[in-house]
Amino acid sequence: MYSKGRAHKLIAFVSNSAWSVYNFRLDVIRDLMANGFEVMVLAPDDEYSAYLKESGCRFIPLDFNNKTKNPVAELAFYRQLRSLYREHRPDFIFHYVAKPNIYGSLAAAAIGIPSVAVITGLGYPFAKRNWLYHVVKQLYKKALRKTREVWFLNNEDAKIFINEHIVNIEKVKVLPGEGVDTDYFSNPHRGARKESEPFTFLMSTRLLKSKGISLYADAARILKKKNYAVRFELIGFFEQHHPDSISREDLDRWHKEGLIHYGGFAKDVRPFLQRADCFVFPSFYNEGVPRCLMEAASMELPVITSNNRGCKEVVVNNTTGFLCHVHDPFDLADKMEKVINLPAEERLRLGRNGRALVIKKFNIRNVIDEYVATLNADWAE
Known part of the structure; x- marks a missing residue:
């Protein structure tokens, strides 16, 4: 593994937007940082990249279009990730959504960095079952062979990937969604609606x-x-x-x-x-x-x-x-x-x-525990 001499392990989160990392994974990131990890986020730059930096993350902007199907652009994205991984040497990487899952997993494997692919939903290719589905299926199949684990947010998505022979069941873990902070999202004073209000x-x-x-x-x-x-x-x-x-x-x-x-x-x-x-x-x-x-x-x-x-x-x-x-x-x-x-x-x-x-x-603590257990298991090997 890289950077064994580094005092603090560097964990990378790679996604298609800074907004999604901030909105869905900030609780996990804060907990990891509170427990001595360094966190690096790689995503296209948007207004939420500043919030991630304020939270203590290292932010690396990515240049890619999540909607393009241009193979030249896909290859460029793979090379960009491989170059960044080689430069920054994260100790472990979590990838989210299709293109980071596919090209990020391949790039991490090329350098020898362990990673997890998090399938946050199947999206359009799996709904249409057209030519794009068959391309994405083969790309996923190749990329997910290189990961430590593949995480899903519901059993049905996991079942599809297993039945379609995209991933082996031994690698699969189903999380309780991405979790929510039930203290932050609480309304202890909720009462009956006033009759004068619609x-x-x-x-x-x-x-x-x-x-x-x-x-x-x-x-x-x-x-x-x-x-x-x-x-x-x-x-x-x-x-x-x-x-x-x-x-x-x-x-x-x-x-x-x-x-x-x-x-x-x-x-x-x-x-x-x-x-x-x-x-x-x-x-x-x-x-x-x-x-x-x-x-x-x-x-x-x-x-x-x-x-x-x-x-x-x-x-x-x-x-x-x-x-x-x-x-x-x-x-x-x-x-x-x-x-x-x-x-x-x-x-x-x-x-x-x-x-x-x-x-x-769906308490966020359950999800955080899964991240910590995965990281601890990796370094215990």
Whole structure:
């Protein structure tokens, strides 16, 4: 292993955005640094790279387009990672999302650095099953042979990789999502809604079609026609060049119809969760375990989400919220209407049950322990 003489082990986190590392893995990073590790983050530069530096990380900007399918660009990305790994010599690397998982795992192996690939969700190639799927499958197959372990966020994703012979079951570990800090996401003063205030639904997500935003708007339209005095809030950020992004025109049209109140991007979602009566997430994306669902449930909100891979991991139907049919705005509206008409005490009970589930199953401490155990096992060899 490299840098055996270094006083502090250097751990690298490699992803497709500084935002995702900050939003999903900062608790893990802080814990590692508190226990004497150095942490280096490699990701495309964005406004969150400064926050990572302020948290004590070393930040290395990456130059790559996560959406391109150009083989020349892919080769350049592999070479860029290999060069950076050779220069900075991390002792262990965690890769996230497809391209870092594939090209980063290959680059780490070329230099002899141990790594883990974290499959945060299967995304578009596994949904379409077209030529791209077959290319990605073969690339994954080659890259994952080189890793110490392959981590998944739900059993279904792991099963697909095993059944498709992409990875051997011996390497597989299934995490309880990426975890959530249940102390930070808590609402100890949640009580019954004031009757003078409109019932408020909230959806917080990347503004992609496959997250079910148009289904949310259609369900809002259905409920508005039943004369419910209800507010439908949406927060999240646009990914302008993403092929699945919703359009500004759609958002403006829904706003003019009085269906959706768009609150922009919120760095801190907790004030929105505190004001809401129910969280809605009708995604049909190939999710890992959506962070937004864990945050909402941890804040004691009843949750309505689709009976979809990853989403259904966070909701116990009729106990912490409700599962709706995928791609079905009428069933979604039905579940939303059910929540509106529940007695206040029953909604509070659903929320309390949801928080208890998150504390038991998705607490960030459980995830941190997996990272530490993996690192300790590596250096014990």
